[in-house]
Amino acid sequence: MITLITGGSKCGKSRYAEDILTGFDGRRIYVAAMQPYGEEAHEAIARHRRLRAGKGFETIERYTDIGELQLPQGCAVLLECVGNLCANEMFRDGKMYRPADKISAEIQLLAARAEELVIVTNQVGSDGISYTEGTAAYMAEMEKINRSIAVSADCVIECVYGIPLVLKGALPCSGR
Amino acid sequence: MILIVGGAFQGKTNYAVSRFSLSHSDVARGSECRLSDVLSARCVADYHQLVRRLLSEGSDPLIFTEQLCAENEAAVVIMDEIGCGVIPLEKSERIWREAVGRCGCMLAERADIVIRMICGIPTVIKGELP
Structure with a gap:
């Protein structure tokens, strides 16, 4: 089962995603895509670690090429987050990819191996600002990925200041 | 407490005034009002701008929001959703954006009713309207 969780920045998406998997009976794997560069990234990573401490996740740091991840069959995976993954894949080796x-x-590929896949993403196209080419391309790629995941997802949720709104499917039972 | 969220210019304040029998003089604007007014006003609008003011004064917006929840439980609080864009280049904007998100989560958790406005249309996303 695929659950996609979207919404604005700092709006309780991660906490909600973790809570969905708290009831999962099996290995819970947290795929962290944020690269630990800079003070703010370190703070964000530390905050996320505190948030999921004691919730029983094994953490794998994987910044690109998530398709190569070796996962045990039947595990639960929380991928956090598409925004970082997209930026890491898009801007590397001094070039820009799509x-x-x-x-x-x-x-x-992850969905085929995991029994439960929860993906945290971000809405990036709603601030009404026209950006330069690279950022505009990033927004286009992000929303393209979001639309693509939403097609195959069983459940799509938007978090609004911590409140989950169901856009597709039904709320996962442990996330009610 | 009642929280009304949504993008800018979606009709949040007008809706609050008409639905909850307020007058425009009951509305304290977070962009300009005195901080003490926020703790007693029937309605506080532009809370996201108040967060910016608190940060510029060196105050912790989460602590102030906690105080608001404790001292003005019956207030109607209105704020924009500002997090649905790309990460701002300016550090101060990133700090503001994060603080608005955290304060919004706290207000939504404490509020009995949360309403989201789009195109002047209210959707109740938590609780039930009286």
């Missing part, structure tokens, strides 16, 4: 199709395909 990774939406690659990431969408790799997410399907």
